[in-house]
Amino acid sequence: MALNGSSEEKEQTASWLRWMHRHIHGSITEETRTELGMPDDVDNYGYIDELKAYIMQTLTWATISFQERFGKKLSTRAKDTIVLEYTCAGMRLGVPQSMLTTTYVDFLISFNHRLDRLDSGYELTGTVVHNVEASVISAKKHWITGLLVRAALMVGHSLLPERVKCKYQLNILKTRMARAIQWLLCATLWLVYPFLMLIPLRGMMCLLLVLEPPLRPILRSSLQAIHCMDILHDKPVLPKSKASETSSGLPYYILWLASGKQRASFLQMVLVRTLEAQLRSDSWANTLRAWLTYPLVIAETCAEYAFHAVDDTARLWRSQLYESSLFHSGREAKMPVHIGIIMDGNRRYARQIGEHVLVGHAKGAATASKVLEWWLKYLPNTVNYASPVYPKYLTCWAFSSENFERVAEERDGLFAMMTAEFKSLAFTSIVHLFRVRVRFIGGERHRFPQELLDTMDMVEEITSSYDGLFLQIAVGYGGRREVLDAVRSLVAQGKDITEQSLGMETYCAQRGIPPVSLIVRTSERRTSGFFLWDTQAAELHFIDKLWPQLTEIDWLRALRSFSTREIRGGK
Numbered sequence: 001m002a003l004n005g006s007s008e009e010k011e012q013t014a015s016w017l018r019w020m021h022r023h024i025h026g027s028i029t030e031e032t033r034t035e036l037g038m039p040d041d042v043d044n045y046g047y048i049d050e051l052k053a054y055i056m057q058t059l060t061w062a063t064i065s066f067q068e069r070f071g072k073k074l075s076t077r078a079k080d081t082i083v084l085e086y087t088c089a090g091m092r093l094g095v096p097q098s099m100l101t102t103t104y105v106d107f108l109i110s111f112n113h114r115l116d117r118l119d120s121g122y123e124l125t126g127t128v129v130h131n132v133e134a135s136v137i138s139a140k141k142h143w144i145t146g147l148l149v150r151a152a153l154m155v156g157h158s159l160l161p162e163r164v165k166c167k168y169q170l171n172i173l174k175t176r177m178a179r180a181i182q183w184l185l186c187a188t189l190w191l192v193y194p195f196l197m198l199i200p201l202r203g204m205m206c207l208l209l210v211l212e213p214p215l216r217p218i219l220r221s222s223l224q225a226i227h228c229m230d231i232l233h234d235k236p237v238l239p240k241s242k243a244s245e246t247s248s249g250l251p252y253y254i255l256w257l258a259s260g261k262q263r264a265s266f267l268q269m270v271l272v273r274t275l276e277a278q279l280r281s282d283s284w285a286n287t288l289r290a291w292l293t294y295p296l297v298i299a300e301t302c303a304e305y306a307f308h309a310v311d312d313t314a315r316l317w318r319s320q321l322y323e324s325s326l327f328h329s330g331r332e333a334k335m336p337v338h339i340g341i342i343m344d345g346n347r348r349y350a351r352q353i354g355e356h357v358l359v360g361h362a363k364g365a366a367t368a369s370k371v372l373e374w375w376l377k378y379l380p381n382t383v384n385y386a387s388p389v390y391p392k393y394l395t396c397w398a399f400s401s402e403n404f405e406r407v408a409e410e411r412d413g414l415f416a417m418m419t420a421e422f423k424s425l426a427f428t429s430i431v432h433l434f435r436v437r438v439r440f441i442g443g444e445r446h447r448f449p450q451e452l453l454d455t456m457d458m459v460e461e462i463t464s465s466y467d468g469l470f471l472q473i474a475v476g477y478g479g480r481r482e483v484l485d486a487v488r489s490l491v492a493q494g495k496d497i498t499e500q501s502l503g504m505e506t507y508c509a510q511r512g513i514p515p516v517s518l519i520v521r522t523s524e525r526r527t528s529g530f531f532l533w534d535t536q537a538a539e540l541h542f543i544d545k546l547w548p549q550l551t552e553i554d555w556l557r558a559l560r561s562f563s564t565r566e567i568r569g570g571k
């Protein structure tokens with residue numbers, strides 16, 4: 001599951017989960033439903049929330065056990081993150097937040113408690129387990145997949161908590177021989193785990209498609225199902241046309257298989273190229289052409305990845321150097337308390353790469369998510385973060401009041417993009433891990449589409465109890481408008497307009513957020529009215545790059561630049 005994947009990736013993951021959900025629902029018989037006291041409600045997919053929470057928690061347990069058994073020992077933070085990933089997925093599937101946990105310690109308590117309740121209350125029985133097992137085993141598939149599915153069931157079962165394992169025995173594990181095979185499988189997995197981890201999940205799926213062509217239509221149709229569903233509104237996430245074929249005539253799932261958290265891994269790419277060659281081999285002449293050019297295609301992929309590997313290593317070293325000079329130099333680095341970011345240059349970037357302006361905005365949105373990652377990345381390992389030496393407040397200016405005047409196509413595209421990004425924010429594990437309270441500031445709400453407004457309300461609501469860090473997103477924001485609103489509010493309250501009273505009415509002050517200490521802006525050297533009142537003492541840091549080109553080093557450089565400035569506040 002993508003920790004910081006793109007919002008599109010998260011939409012896909014959620015829709016995928018919901019799609020599987022529907023199928024599992026299909027395997028639950030009327031009898032089981034009555035026995036479990038499940039409501040007959042189709043919208044609920046036949047699951048009571050308790051059972052959904054139980055499934056999410058079992059998966060959480062299995063993932064953590066898998067990592068610990070076959071991979072490396074996990075830190076508390078890593079475990080917290082896994083718990084949160086499933087919590088976010090559970091929330092997207094409609095499990096009430098109160099039934100899920102945000103830390104590993106709470107997860108253990110809650111999981112054991114849930115198991116106790118399931119044991120003593122209604123019998124969860126092996127029926128559900130056996131029905132799922134039967135439907136998985138009996139589904140029509142090629143022998144390779146059949147074997148893999150059995151192996152996955154065996155390994156998966158070995159990862160369950162002891163008390164669940166002995167209660168819900170799988171049919172395929174009844175014989176001594178099967179249990180010996182299970183033991184062997186686990187031992188083999190332990191040996192090959194480090195190599196397996198080099199191929200991400202999408203690479204594995206690609207490998208399966210290479211080995212077993214009958215699976216291709218299944219992936220195509222399930223991806224169509226994924227693309228056709230948006231978890232909150234049950235409507236298409238991507239236009240249907242995108243789900244069929246790419247411009248080169250290959251199925252759309254190729255693009256999906258070739259994507260990854262940041263860049264697809266090398267082995268994944270080799271597998272994608274192999275699958276492409278197979279897919280192109282639809283006639284004698286095409287087969288010959290595809291396989292003759294195959295070595296060249298692979299050589300090109302190797303060269304591309306070698307270049308990226310050098311580039312990435314250099315970047316990593318540089319950011320590590322910056323990081324250590326900032327955070328580990330022995331003295332406490334001086335940090336801005338509140339950083340305000342003006343993202344500028346998306347359209348120019350799109351023009352530079354010869355793409356539609358919305359592609360520039362999409363790249364810009366990806367950079368905004370990366371900034372969130374960089375902001376949180378250097379924090380100490382804690383959910384109850386309280387260190388005074390790190391920027392606690394971050395404000396990103398996403399949409400200005402002037403942006404309403406852009407052409408309808410761009411404006412509507414931006415609205416759709418912001419809706420997807422903000423929705424994704426609500427289900428981003430690091431937001432919950434660091435207890436980031438998200439709030440939106442700005443005016444002219446009536447000019448935004450209802451879906452965007454609902455999404456903003458939902459994000460604010462989901463994070464309303466958090467107080468670790470604060471993320472403000474300015475939408476429909478204009479500096480003059482903010483001052484005007486403050487004055488109008490004072491007049492309406494019949495108060496005197498003084499420096500002090502006006503200072504209490506700004507968007508930040510109303511939320512208890514301190515004035516901005518550092519403004520970071522890309523590509524231009526002006527502040528365009530950003531927090532007109534609350535930036536009197538703000539330091540400015542301009543970056544001569546377009547917003548989508550921003551890197552982690554630029555972010556660290558901004559922090560370092562602030563830490564070296566002498567700030568006397570006029571004294």
Ligand SMILES: CC(C)=CCC/C(C)=C/CC/C(C)=C/COP(=O)(O)OP(=O)(O)O
Nearest residue numbers: 343344345346347348364365368396398421
């Ligand atoms: C999560 C989150 C905060 C998402 C925000 C989505 C996003 C990237 C909004 C930026 C929109 C915008 C008007 C950027 C300025 O570039 P420009 O269009 O003015 O480019 P130009 O200066 O080249 O014309």
